Amino acid sequence: MADEKVETFRYLNKRVFVNNVDTYASKYVAKFLHSCVVGASLSDDTELEMEEEENKLSPHDEPAKVKGTFQIVGTLADKTGEKSSFTTEEYRHLKREELLQHLIECDVIIYNITECADQIEEATWAVTALHDKLNSFPSPKMFILISTIMTWAMSKPSDPDDPMIPLTEENYRRRRPHPNFKDHISLEKLVVKLGKTKTSQFSTYVVASGLQYGMGEHVFHYFFKTAWSGMVPRLPVFGDGANIIPTIHINDLAGVVQNVIDQKPNLHYLLATDDSKNTLEDIIWAIAVALGPGKTQNVSKEDTFLTQELTQTDIDSLFVNLRFEAAFLKDNFNIHWVSETGIVENIQQVVEEFRHTRGLLPIRIFIHGPPAVGKSTIADKLCKHYRLHHVKLKETITETLDHLESVVRMGGGEKGGEDFSGAQEFLETLKENMEQNGGQLEDLYVTRIIRDKLMSKPCSNQGYILDGFPKTYEQAKDLFYAEEDGDDSDPDSKKIIPEFVISLDASNELLKERVLNLPESLVEGTSYSQERFLRRLNRFRASNVEDETVLNFFDELEIHPEHIEITSSDDAEYLLVTEKVIQIVGKPRNYGPSTEELEAEERRQADCRLRLQAAEKAEAEHKEAMEAEQRAARWEQWSQRLEEVKSLEKELLEAQSVLIREYLMTSVMPVLAQGLIECCRIRPDDPVDFLAEFLFKSSPQFE
Template identity: 45%
Template sequence: MARVFINNVDSYIGEQLAKIFSNTVVGSTVEEAVDDDEVSQRAQVKYEVVGTLADKTADKPACVEEIVEAKNVDELLTALIQCDVVVYDISSSESDVEDCLLACNALHEQIANFKSPKTFICLSTVMTWCKTKPNEPDEPEQPFTEEDYRRRKPHPNFKSEINVEKQVIKLGKTDKTRFLTYVVAAGLPYGGKEDIFHYFFKVAWHGDTEALNIIGTGENIIPSIHVQDLSNIVTSVADSKPKTRYIVAVDDSLSSMTEIITCISKNLGTGNVMNITREEALLIPEISQRIFDILSINLRMEATWVKDGAKFEWVAESGILENISTVVDEYKRSRGLLPIRLCVMGPPAAGKSLIASQLCQHYKLHHLKIADVIQQAIEKLEKQAARAEAEDGEEDDESAQQAQETLDLLNESKQENNDRYEDQYIIQFFTEKLLSMPCQNQGFVLDGFPKTYSQAKELFGNKEEPEDEDAPRLEYDSKIMPEVVISLDAEDEFLKKRIMNLSESVVAGTHNTEDLFLKRLAEFRAVNTDDQTVLNYFDELEVHPDHIDIAADTSSNMSQVMEKIIKTIGKPRNYGPTEEERLELERIAMEKKIKKEALEKLEQQRKEEEEKKETQRRKEEWATRVKEVKEQEEEVLQAQSYPLRNYLMKHVMPTLNQGLIEVCKVRPEDAIDYLAEYLFEHNPQVD
């Protein structure tokens, strides 16, 4: 088993290094094998990758066997000693420079304890050559090679990198049989997710700006290399252990910044570029000081060992310009930036524009409505035609004349067809729009077009002949063919009621007046019979439309329909919100949360006040009722006491009063007994 250590296996370069090493058979990049048995043995042994993570919260890549804690020195040293190859990348971050030197020194101190030879590779940057003077002042365009590495002069901000390079090479001279050290000076890496050039790829993909920025004059030559080629070179060094200790890793291109940025813009953006000052570049948040310094390099280099000694299959030997299509495709796939192509169909008043608008907002797509597409195409032609005569009166380029001729044909067509453009022109406008960079990058939502089977066949049909004569011709253009077709279905009566329920202010000036709506509905039904409908075109190509009954949606703004469509399409395939947008969304969400909590608190206080008032009201009502009951009881008792009182006053009280008076006069010892005797003797004997 051969183990290789790579720092930061989750970084741009580290991730690619880990993938290449884990899929490389040990010794496969060596040109000659000793014998067939050795070849057979090599086929069974691949590199086992261990390494550290730059982001401690990141998941372990699938191609990595083990993750080592970078801050745990003992664990890290143990892992390094157990590895046959150690690769430290110091080109990606300045923070890795010191760690690289510590790791190399630690291994050097343990040479005597090595059970097998070890190879240490420092992956550095050509920025350590930035200020090197040419060999011949009269020939400044002569490229530097590995033979010139002793004369290299670094950029002022990359002095620590060159010090590490020198120390790594020095440590490898102690015992070459047990500890070999190499430095690989890499050009600016590109490909995959992109790193140094990511800002330009991202801005071009979004298409929000008119032009990509070129820093300064843009005449500086940028040495570059595809990240996979760089990883293959490092693997070749680990495998072949060349005599050359300092290796330059660049491709064959000698492209300037202007050429690179213009190429990115043409193949991913608007095609336009503009020069900005160095001061303006530093104000761009995505361009750090380190990236600014790297992009400012002006250096011609040639990789002699890579051409003569390395054995691997190049991905982009000729550079980014010659391989831009592949590089752009890699960028989109690596970032998950795949376009979403949708088509929303349905009768008038079915809510196509509402659904299309919500889909564009949710997925950040381009809303293509017939009127807008035609208007934008006409405006573009008018701008081109306006250049037919330059300020000095001379004829401009041929495209301006062609634009004017097209406008004349369009006007004639419109006059001859009741103020409508012929299908051939509308198809042409839509084709150009669908093939535009914004629609190809992010995707689109076709709103109610095409309307007929023939329009769909003409619009989406493949117009290009296959390169191979024997290859079958595709029935449709995959670049513009919708991947999801939504059909909003509803009965005529439902649609009529929907229009009738609209207010006059909403209907006024639109196609939804009673006469126009009924006419549009009749035209739609006429061209969408059971036997012949535009949906049949998609069915035949196995892009089966999703039928949704809008009458079953009882929500506002057709949110239930939207939920079904989003479930069908899946997650967005774009960058998502920017940092500024994310912060703004968080701010809005926090404001909504605070407002909601405040409203809930006010509502709670209102309820408590109402409950308190209700309790007080009930208490008062209860007290009033108790008082009324007591008064009623007193009245009843008084009414019931009148006969008793009369009886007592007539038959009891006279004798009793006389007896009490007599008791007071006599004052006997036992008053009660005396009174009882008195009452018994003087009883009036009433029958």
């Protein structure tokens, strides 16, 4: 044990504050730093000096090894969001005094003002408050302001005689901001000024960032989303598109920040842009070709303001026209560039980042099954649910022929247009083949047409549901593989191979019953006529009992089919089957409804609510009227019965009064009259007592 060498480590962690750590730029800068080791961007010479210093500091025979990490803390723009995986602490609803205490606990404070203008006021307060406390800092601190090249937007060329000479950091004192970015430049000047007081305790830096791209996009997101969704036939270029836009990949910007923290450069104002000199038209053209329709069109600047997805800051940024050269970065920083040559040169990589970051992965489904099993109906429902493209054999062939004829009529020739001679030649070949085969195409051409459809931008972006083709093992092999060279398959084939294979099946009796129950108007002239349907069904059964079937082909690729047996005709709308497929496929992988669709849905729901409220009100009024009518009828009935009861009571009383009168006249009144006469004759001392006793003695019941 005594001979073993024990490695000792001295951890120099840095606590880094990032404002609005859940917004685009701040989030990816924070994530990048979280994955880095402190000092990782230092050059070899600087690392050597650091190791020598460590040898002096360490009392052991073996020098202590430094393994520092960046611990990220920060505030949130969304006060209700969930905690990020790359942050140590997140702060919500802080008062200024509490925030200042957290800032003082950090080694590096990063404020990003490229996205939220309301952060300018907070950043101004933060750098001022920290500067006031610099004499009480327990350790030196660094303040980094991530600003925008829009503070240079109105700057004149460094050489008026040669506007092609780019601007550099040396020109930063001559920079002039866009009118909407004057607060940004005021903060930049303040940050640089406050960093000159006591550099050993409080150093400050301004990083003027080009328009950021990558990792899901921010300023350019509108163009990426429009191209991906296929909402327009041509991607819009606002204005003439000739303005040069300085840009930088968001991870390269994070690399610049990392180098500033590690190296503490003497220059306190830095430009962060890549080497590209791309125009707006160049960028949008590259997006259109890589992700969208492959065509662009110029629209007026005024139309920009009609685009709801673009903010005023976005619009101002898209019209900037500047040439930059970030000379200091090139000469002094050790940046592992993600996109040094710019977005146009690296568009395929940026597109892949866009898709994966936003979860826009295509869903590719192949539905297999006998005729009349419900493939097309289920496919239509799935297409609506997942926003996929339904690829049908006949429709795709017709669409291809129409498109080729359109290209031939147009004559090609436009930017992004198709090859006229190639389209004409292919169209003639297809027509000739159809004439030779009685209106049908050979498998060779069908495969090419379906393959081109699956490789089209809409199917590549959103995905597809393939229905009705391929029908055989050979067709599947030809469709998903190009010409074979040994065992190597075409790389493009991997991009179109289905991810899910759904095999539907039902008994022949059930399928025949379904076809027999179809309306005559739907059956006439289609493949569902009795003779043609039975022929198709027998052909399907025969082709799926062989050793090499379509399902076997996918099994060999380890794409195992999901078998769903349909045993009843009760589910006429195929809702249960569709739900089973949705459970197999999972959640959609797209943006969901667009803004216009959401607004239309809201209007539809509002109309439904109004109609429902009107119906409920009418129902309530009808119910109230019915109840009032019933109350009136019941009151009338009760009044009538009351009158009848009163009449019966009166008659009864009258009948009873006759008997009483008769009894009084015959039995009581004579005795009473006789008693009164006797009372008058005798004149007793107590007439009442006398009369009572007389009536008692003379009562008829005692006689």
